[in-house]
Amino acid sequence: MTLRAPRPDDIEGQAERNAEGGRYRTAEDARRWITFGITDAWKQRERLMFVIEYQGRYAGTVALEPDVDDNARVHYGLSAWARGAGVMSRAVRLILEFGFSTCGFHVIRWWARVGNWPSRRVAWATGFRLGETIPDMAEEGGERVDAWTGWIGPDDKRAPRYPWFEHPILETPRLRLRTWREDEIPRITTARTNQTTAHFLPFIPQPFTAEDARFWLKDMAEQAAAGRRFNWCVADAETDQGLGNLTMFGIHHGEVRDAELGYWMHPDAQGRGVMAEAIQRVAQWYFDDEGFGGRRLFIRTAGTNTSARRTAEKAGFRHVGTERAAFHISSHVDDKVTYDLLATDYL
Template identity: 70%
Template sequence: MPVPEQPPVLADGVVTLRAPEPRDLTGALERAAESGAYTAADIERWMAYGIRDAWQARTRLVFVIEYQGRYAGTVSLAPDPHGNASVHYGLARWAQGAGVAARAVRLILDFGFGTCGFHVVTWWARVGNWASRRVAWATGFHLGETIPAYAEDGGTVVDAWTGWTGPDDERRPRGAWFDVPVLEAERIRLRTWRDDELDRITTARTNQATAHFLPFIPQPFTVEDARFWLRDMAEQAAAGKRFNWCVADRATDVALGNVTLFGLHPDEIGDGELGYWAHPDAQGRGAITDAIKRIAEWYFATPDAGGFGGKKLLIRTAATNQAARRVAERSGFQHVGTERAAFPLLGGKLDDRVVYDLLPTDRSA
């Protein structure tokens, strides 16, 4: 199908996509100032005739996003020679967080497939651009591999997340995206880790016990290892695979340890497994026990009550890991079995693996 000569007006009752108008210049300049990527002269040329020229040349089909009667950003499709296109979008700060970008992308996808006849629309974003990835997830893109040195962003070659969608795909998420909740107890706060806490992570994960019971963790655990681990935890949450909490002192906010909830089967058994570790100066203070009790309270609560709605929690550890076993038992978990020679240790040795579980009907839950 041919591309229209002029941008049509597309609307869903909340967001409108349309051609630029003179009144949009102020908003476009404000957004450019937020990003710092373009000069005022660049924006003035782009809004005055750049968008029009790109549309007529079929190099980029750009729409202004109007929200609450104001310029909110742009969304566009860049056609390629093979009958496909890539999608690009940017939103003013004031309009973020309300689902505006996702609405705009759904509208332009319907236009691209239904009017222009594109076969596939692709998406990419610089690794770490979680806002862009969230929009791609919300609009049903198949999220693909991370490609090293895939694109140029701000004059720098960057690694990129990628994705694609087709005309018959639904414009809604394909799976869960876990937003890690902030949970509090009397002495601790459970939250996400910050980038300025890398030293706390490296110290906690560089020790003899970690090397012995978790031999797959590199020793010593470096700052670069910690950065990779934080990125991986964020990736796992975005893929709906695990929750990860920093256990912080409620009064000082100093990081004391970590608890991870993984192995989730919410649509089947309704269970999940917990893993945990503590910083050396936090060991013996009961912080991890307090954290696990608080996570269990949230995990067993129904979604209507702000919880996860799980049915069982598990802890599996080496039979000789007395510290981990004490935490499980003090958190109210019951020892329900032992798997012989099932837990790998340092040097290729095997230990028995003990299994603990906790049900919502248990008194401690």
């Protein structure tokens, strides 16, 4: 992979990439950009752009856009045929070195429309610190869109700062643990709108609307990308219908290696031992050295939440403590009970 100046034979590749992104309508736009657009941007110091050459052909571009404070914003785009091989991450690392060492920039910024996961993946892989999500930051297709933001300094490592959790698909004879789909929003809203949830988890909106469900799905994806949470849809292995949700959060690495579990069920799936079975399958993966390699799982719930307590006990967790008046529910502050399971208990 090489970063270089544009050449006439890059025009066809630029036109193909423009067509993929829907940015330009004609091949003439690509010809103008390759022939003199990039050069003019350099001369005016508006955008310091390189062509990415991969496998001997045009693959995309990467650029730095300087600002008046001697900082810059990074831009990048890659042709579809070159994706999935780490090309853009390598290109961004090279231009970061150029920006800090040759140009003397103090900070290089990145932002992308919320939902542009390929761009965020590159920023993650090259060591950017994730900043705030800014509402209505940019315009796209005539509409204002929210944007992820990030930044990196000259002394920062050009490598991920935290893991990006990829959800394994876990199965039992009757269950499949996978991620939720957008077409399952009605199933989620029905499961989350009920008196029990309102009582034991009063911070959850009631009714739980489709908009709430979409926000929740987006948040789960962002937390996985930030190395904070795993979240599985517990589905029927035969019909693939979502039966409930199992989440793992508060994950500690290093010597502690523990994590907390939370769960909820759709009303029509309760009373069948589904969640206890799902928890046991997650525990198997979590404690396995070839899975997550964890040491301890724990569950905390309200003392009067007999259903959640029964599920924890059925899954093999032990009651290890009670904190008096430590769990807020809708009617009062309840006791908080803790259950745990150790790798040594399970194996």
